[in-house]
Amino acid sequence: MNRLTFAESAGAADAQRALEHLAALENEHNFRQLLEALPAAIFTTDAEGRITFYNRAAAELAGREPVLGVDNWCVTWRLYRPDGTLLPHDECPMAITLKEDRALAGIEAIAERPDGTRVPFLAYPSPIHDASGKLIGAIKMMIDISERKEAENKVRSLMGELNHRVKNNMQMLQSLLGAAEREATSKEAREALADAVRRVGAMAAAQQGLYSASTTEFEAAPFLESVCRNARQAFGVRADIQISEASGRLHNDAAIPAALILNELITNAVKHGKSERSRVTISVALSQVGREWELRVNDDGPGFHYQAPRRRASGLGLVSGLARQLGGRLEVVSAGGAQCTVRFGGTRTAG
Numbered sequence: 001m002n003r004l005t006f007a008e009s010a011g012a013a014d015a016q017r018a019l020e021h022l023a024a025l026e027n028e029h030n031f032r033q034l035l036e037a038l039p040a041a042i043f044t045t046d047a048e049g050r051i052t053f054y055n056r057a058a059a060e061l062a063g064r065e066p067v068l069g070v071d072n073w074c075v076t077w078r079l080y081r082p083d084g085t086l087l088p089h090d091e092c093p094m095a096i097t098l099k100e101d102r103a104l105a106g107i108e109a110i111a112e113r114p115d116g117t118r119v120p121f122l123a124y125p126s127p128i129h130d131a132s133g134k135l136i137g138a139i140k141m142m143i144d145i146s147e148r149k150e151a152e153n154k155v156r157s158l159m160g161e162l163n164h165r166v167k168n169n170m171q172m173l174q175s176l177l178g179a180a181e182r183e184a185t186s187k188e189a190r191e192a193l194a195d196a197v198r199r200v201g202a203m204a205a206a207q208q209g210l211y212s213a214s215t216t217e218f219e220a221a222p223f224l225e226s227v228c229r230n231a232r233q234a235f236g237v238r239a240d241i242q243i244s245e246a247s248g249r250l251h252n253d254a255a256i257p258a259a260l261i262l263n264e265l266i267t268n269a270v271k272h273g274k275s276e277r278s279r280v281t282i283s284v285a286l287s288q289v290g291r292e293w294e295l296r297v298n299d300d301g302p303g304f305h306y307q308a309p310r311r312r313a314s315g316l317g318l319v320s321g322l323a324r325q326l327g328g329r330l331e332v333v334s335a336g337g338a339q340c341t342v343r344f345g346g347t348r349t350a351g
């Protein structure tokens with residue numbers, strides 16, 4: 001190869017490299033234009049977490065202009081966890097992605113702007129690697145969920161108002177039934193009205209438990225305490241009602257049937273367990289065992305002989321019917337007192 005040919009070859013190679021460099025710059029430019037056009041907040045960092053790029057949506061979400069090459073990990077002024085506690089930038093989702101070299105999806109956080117306003121968002125950080133697989137940075141998308149949170153708050157507020165009104169109506173009905181009980185002249189009428197008062201009270205107590213619950217589930221412990229409080233008020237000194245165990249979350253569909261079951265089982269324990277004594281001790285438990293839920297009521301009385309009830313509208317007949325509504329069954333053991341257990345599967349009522 002003569003000198004001219006060599007020079008021509010070298011020049012061609014330089015030109016090719018220049019073209020490749022220009023193509024790379026053009027690709028990068030097009031890529032940045034694409035990111036700028038996206039409505040979602042996007043920014044990138046190098047492998048050390050320094051901000052290398054952000055689009056206009058990211059600056060608007062953060063309420064500030066990040067300093068490229070200086071700001072680390074995130075474009076925001078401050079970060080908070082969903083519970084309101086401060087989230088240091090070096091513990092944010094982007095920092096975790098870079099430190100652990102793995103993508104994260106849908107991590108919720110709250111960005112605070114310099115003016116004090118806050119924006120809840122979902123973070124989607126992903127690592128970036130070069131052709132050899134080396135980590136060279138990361139890209140993160142931030143989705144503003146302010147409207148979703150506002151809608152959730154409105155739904156929660158409406159559900160709370162609805163539950164509150166239903167509870168108040170039940171309490172009014174309970175008061176009216178109580179007045180009718182006091183004015184009844186026959187023993188049978190007073191007993192029937194007393195049963196109705198306790199049942200409506202149990203339903204109102206269950207509704208009170210739902211008042212502070214989510215839209216689909218409720219906590220077992222406050223629910224049980226509310227229903228037992230109603231029973232303590234109804235039976236007074238005749239019964240010492242204690243909660244031995246309460247854990248887990250049940251579907252809201254189970255609340256009213258479970259409250260009525262518990263009311264009937266406590267009433268039955270007072271009726272059979274008290275006997276000639278002045279007071280009966282009753283233990284109540286609600287817990288999840290495997291895939292089933294167990295609602296147990298124990299008393300320290302003499303026990304009783306259980307027979308399949310003939311009447312479905314009262315006592316254990318009502319319990320059996322409500323247990324079937326929950327897709328479950330009633331079991332009674334009488335030894336050293338009575339133990340009534342209703343086992344039901346899942347968290348939704350059957351059928």
